[in-house]
Amino acid sequence: MSITGISGILEKALAGRWIAGEKIEDALEITERMNLRNTGSIINYLGESITDKKKSNEALEKYMELISAINKKKLKASIAVKPTQIGLSIDWKTASVNYSKIVSHARKKNVFVWMDMEESIYTERSIALYLSGARNGNTGICIQSYLRRSLHDVKSLLEEGSIIRLVKGAYKEDSSSAFPTRAEATANFASIMSLLFKNSERFMVATHDKGLIEKAIKMSKKSEAEISFGMLNGIMNGYAYELAKNHDVYLYLPFGKEWVAYGYRRLKELRNSILIARSLFSKQ
Ligand SMILES: Cc1cc2nc3c(=O)[nH]c(=O)nc-3n(C[C@H](O)[C@H](O)[C@H](O)COP(=O)(O)OP(=O)(O)OC[C@H]3O[C@@H](n4cnc5c(N)ncnc54)[C@H](O)[C@@H]3O)c2cc1C
Incomplete structure (x- = not known):
């Protein structure tokens, strides 16, 4: 078997840790x-960059089917x-009719309903799309x-009464639109989180960064805001379940066949x- 064949199998096996399976x-x-x-899920049907109307x-x-099933089974899921x-x-x-x-x-x-955020070329229109929909505490x-x-x-x-789910960001971006280092993205996460604690009644802190999670827990003790924590399925589920003993926690759970992206x-x-962990243990 070729190296690419082996790495393809390895990648699919790894993706299986993060993805629920193919079906609803x-x-x-x-x-x-x-x-x-005591943990909820944020269920996502895999698929993006769709240019075919039939596929959208x-x-x-x-x-629509997923929403009905969540309701019928009375699940804690968004x-x-x-x-x-x-x-x-x-x-x-x-997009606006479907949304x-x-x-x-x-x-x-x-x-x-959460609206995910994709590459920055879509940010402006994604925000407009979100604001075009009703916001009655369920988006x-x-x-x-x-x-x-x-x-x-x-x-x-x-100002428009939105509910925010704050993440660091997962796409490749130019330094003209994004901070080039993880440290800067983390510092900006902390600044936005402080703003949310002051000005928002309800929001989600979605990260695996324990420093930020601990900061959020500390800030929540002095705040009336209703906060929840979000993590991706398959990364730190044990930690999420521990956190869920005292906090509102959701795991982002994708399903479907389009797992590659x-x-x-x-x-x-x-x-x-892994590189960060290695650099911490390597000799200076
Ligand atoms: C609920 C939720 C929803 C999200 N929605 C979006 C979205 O709509 N748009 C978007 O751009 N991004 C989204 N993301 C992804 C997010 O932007 C980050 O890419 C991702 O969460 C990793 O960043 P971090 O905040 O955990 O911090 P990082 O600094 O990247 O990671 C902190 C620590 O978490 C661990 N870790 C992180 N990722 C992994 C991994 N894959 N495997 C093993 N350990 C890992 C490591 O220990 C790492 O040191 C979402 C994330 C969550 C949790």
């Missing part, structure tokens, strides 16, 4: 198990939708602290964290 039932079954440990309609149908999965890379109308159908069905079924948007614009975006989103982002982060 796989994500629901894992959510049931997470719920038993399939994604819409999948989310959903996460990628803007380019529901039509943003096709045209505005497709409004998802949000309105989710409101009826009492399911929370929220992801904001990436590695983007230079994010502090400003959070301020204006809060998601798997590669996680693989890149896994490689980075």
Whole structure:
């Protein structure tokens, strides 16, 4: 077998740690198990950069089915939708019609809808798409602290009554739009988090960075804000379950066949964290 064949199998096996499986039932079954440990899920149907209307309609149908199933099974679960999965890379109308159908069905079924954030070329339109939908406490948007614009975006989103899920950011970006180092993205995460504690009633701190999580716990003791923690499935589930004994915790749980783009982002982060760990133990 070729090296690429072996690495392909390894990558698929690793992706299996992070992804529930191919079917809705796989994500629901894992959510049931997470719920038993007082932990909710944020279920995402894998798919992005869709340019074919038929495929974006399939994604819409999948989310409608998922929302009904979460409600029927009374699960502690929300959903996460990628803007380019529901039509943003096709045209505005497709995306806004699909998003409004998802949000309105989710409101009826009492399911929370998160809008994921993708590459910065989509940030402006993703925020507009989010704001175009109803915001009655059941929709929220992801904001990436590695983007230079994010502090400003959070301020204006809060004026519109938005709910924020704060992350560091997972895409390759130019230094003109993003901070080039993880340290700067972390510092900006801390600044935005302080702003959220002062100005937001409800938000999610979505990171595996224990320093930031501990900071958030400390700040929450002096705040009325209702905060939750988010982590990606398969990275630090043990820590998430411990945290869930005293806090509101959700694990981001993707399912579906289009695992490659998601798997590669996680693989890149896994490689980075191994490099960081090695550098800590290597002789200076
Ligand atoms: C709930 C949730 C939703 C998200 N939604 C989005 C989104 O919509 N858009 C977006 O751009 N990004 C999203 N992300 C990803 C996020 O932007 C980061 O890329 C990812 O969370 C890693 O950053 P970190 O904050 O954990 O900090 P880092 O500094 O990258 O990592 C902190 C520590 O976590 C551990 N770690 C992190 N990743 C891995 C890994 N793959 N394998 C093993 N250990 C690891 C390591 O110990 C590392 O030192 C989301 C993340 C979460 C938790």
